[in-house]
Amino acid sequence: MTSPSGSTPAEATAFLAAHPEIEAFDIVLVDANGIGRGKIIRRHELMPLFEGGRHMPISILGLDITGEDVHETGLIWDSGDGDLRAWPIPGTLVPLHGTQPPRGQVMLSMYHLDGAPMTSDPRHALERQVQAFADKGLHPAGAFELEFFLLANERDGDGKVQPARAVLDGRHSGKTEVYSVDHLHGMEPLFSDIYAAAKLQDIPVETVISEYAPGQYELTLHYRKGILRAADDLVMLKRLVRMQARRHGVTACFMAKPIEKYAGSGMHLHVSLQDDAGTNLFSEKAGEKWAPSLLHAIGGLGATMAESMLVFAPHANSWRRFVAQSYAPVAPTWGVNNRSVALRVPAGDIKARRIEHRPSGVDANPYLVAATVLAGVGKGLEERLDPGPETTGNGYEADNAASSMPIDWRDAIEAARGSDFLKTALGEDLHRTFVAIKHAEYLRVARTVSELDYHLYLHEV
Structure with a gap:
């Protein structure tokens, strides 16, 4: 199918020709916390990514700051944690400096299998505005x-x-x-x-x-x-x-x-x-x-x-x-x-x-x-x-x-x-996704007994 993000296989073809030394690529999707999540793929996997996208679990957009599932987002078991399809963001296929062996990077955005934007992807919110x-x-x-x-x-x-x-x-x-x-x-x-x-x-x-x-x-x-x-x-x-x-x-x-x-x-x-x-x-x-x-x-x-x-x-x-x-x-x-x-x-x-x-x-x-x-x-x-x-x-x-x-x-x-x-x-x-993730993070912090608790209260109360 045609990439809904506007990326084209020609971008990957030109990049691979210009960088024969690159052996692998970081493929990165940004979640609600701003954390880059994804995979490292091998060189031969780049063209299929640009030609047909890459399946990724929907739950990747419903994680807290530690990477734990936040069920209240509705993105985990409510959907059976099914796969959606991530597509490259045009213009973000780049070499990484100083890596050994040489690697590249491409940023991704998430879409439904029919090409519709996955609306819990933060980048789509900005695109819409x-x-x-x-x-x-x-x-x-x-x-x-x-x-x-x-x-x-x-x-x-x-x-x-x-x-x-x-x-x-x-x-x-x-x-x-x-x-x-x-x-x-x-x-x-x-x-x-x-x-x-x-x-x-x-x-x-x-x-x-x-x-x-x-x-x-x-x-x-x-x-x-x-x-x-x-x-x-x-x-x-x-x-x-x-x-x-x-x-x-x-x-x-x-x-x-x-x-x-x-x-x-x-x-x-x-x-x-x-x-x-x-x-x-x-x-x-x-x-x-x-x-x-x-x-x-x-x-x-x-x-x-x-x-x-x-x-x-x-x-x-x-x-x-x-x-x-x-x-x-x-x-x-x-x-x-x-x-x-x-x-x-x-x-x-x-x-x-x-x-x-x-x-x-x-x-x-x-x-x-x-x-x-x-x-x-x-x-x-x-x-x-x-x-x-x-x-x-x-x-x-x-x-x-x-x-x-x-x-x-x-x-x-x-x-x-x-x-x-x-x-x-x-x-x-x-x-809904963002507020649920933040509330889960708040509860994690609220129930944690910190070193400050011991400093203030251990011998005083």
Whole structure:
């Protein structure tokens, strides 16, 4: 049958001819948690994948963070755990850098056996939102920022994670080396491999920054005209950063808050909207302070933020990131050139006017984040929502609607469960799948007796 994803056997034929050295391929499907699940296939299996897809169990999209079945998703025994068919995502067949023997990688998306999209696949949720804008002659563009930690493989004497030593010479620094170029030199061999790997995969990685915590870094990505490809970029970049870090003897950590006394890691999404002629609808015209479309989009994102927080902060650890004065937003505020708000309009050229959506942690699924953000933008435009007054100065001290935000992970799960907006943004099937998986994860954490329990209560109560 013809691939419903748009992939063609010609792509595989050309790739195999260009890379006779490659012996195997990682085939990767991204689940609701953003985890890549799949198989490693041999070279001779690539053509059949592109010609007829690959059978995969439906349950692969109903797993918790550990890979255990979540029966409440309805994707396990309710369907007999039958096979569906995964198809390659066009443009994601790429070589992997530094593997021995040489391997490649291709990302997959899940479909029913008749070719209909499997609606619990997160990428399809984003595709559906992109298509809804396209039907109106509008085209979202964007790029993600990737913050992460490079940690030592060994814990410290207290069992805590610690920043990795420089891979160049083993030098240790426990300081916040924010924006230190010299500090980056110690990780130069690793980042050189990251850039080489990204070039092979056509991922437009640009600036590297030493961020606001020991061992924390940021990679920026060039703006994409298609936001679906921007989400693919982020998924693939996280995989290659993790792989190259491991090859250099350190751990790339994408937890939102791995070190309690320092800032956590965000995954900011920059988004704008173009019409068929390529005009940026968020750019103000002569005589306007701000474009009405920009303000309505911000209004929609602010109005839907509280019920969407489970998408932006999906794990127990995610909620440790939201601390005042930490560069993580704590309320649905907006402002201009202000990093203390949730929705920031960056300074810069009017032609590049965009919204920086700042609530998401790096542990969030970029497909779900982008789908939810687009749905919020769409709601704001359709209903012409007013974003309220701009926040100036310290957004952490602003008089705002912080009380309307979920106070913790459990509150966010319940807000998401009852959200008609989120059902529309993700689709009812994926909404059910995602909330069920998060609730199962919450129960796992809630019943676990941690070391903190012993520290607080063992000899005191």
